[in-house]
Amino acid sequence: MLYTTQRLIICLSNDVAGRTLQTFNLATKQKLSSYMTNEDVVYWKWINDTQIGLVMDRSVAHWDAMGGGAAPTKVFDRHATLEGAQIINYRASADGQWLVLVGILPDNNPGAFRIKGAMQLYSVARGVSQPIEGHAAAFSTIRLENAPEDTSLFSFAVRTATGAKVRRVLHVELSNLTHKP
DSSP, rough: OOOOSSEEEEEEEEETTTEEEEETTTTEEEEEEEEEEEOOOEEEEOOSEEEEEEESSEEEEEETTTTOOOOOOOEEEGGGGGGTEEEEEEEEOTTTTTEEEEEEEOOSSSSSSSSHHHEEEEEEETTTTOOOOOOEEEEEEEEEEESSSSSEEEEEEEEETEEEEEEEEOOGGGGGOOOOO
């Protein structure tokens, strides 16, 4: 997996000895980090300039891919609604306080859309998850009028047998708003 703004490559190898994650700088031809894990990594993605989100069968972890051999840090357990799902995306909000894991599963219910979307929205600050039906998700920020700080915006889409719908959930920290009479 290549990094988009730097000449870095991440390699994952599965062999008899285990599963090895490695980071290489292609410009300097140096190995930056390496770690051997006991779990299968089913999905992985850069979540910021230094960390990779690693999705395993039962949990999600973050790994500092820029140096050393530190172990990935477990962030949360996967929700039961994602059991057996093919993971298609993992995203983090710009401040790293919100995470979403997106998977798809076959839906055998009569009259239903053939592919069911399942998501897990996770609050890092609160340490809690919320399962949501959906096929795609994104984070953004918006500056509300008279607000001193940006507010996080979470958008997601779900497709059902009757069609696709885009949903929006606006997360507003009340402490960020100032009251002006």
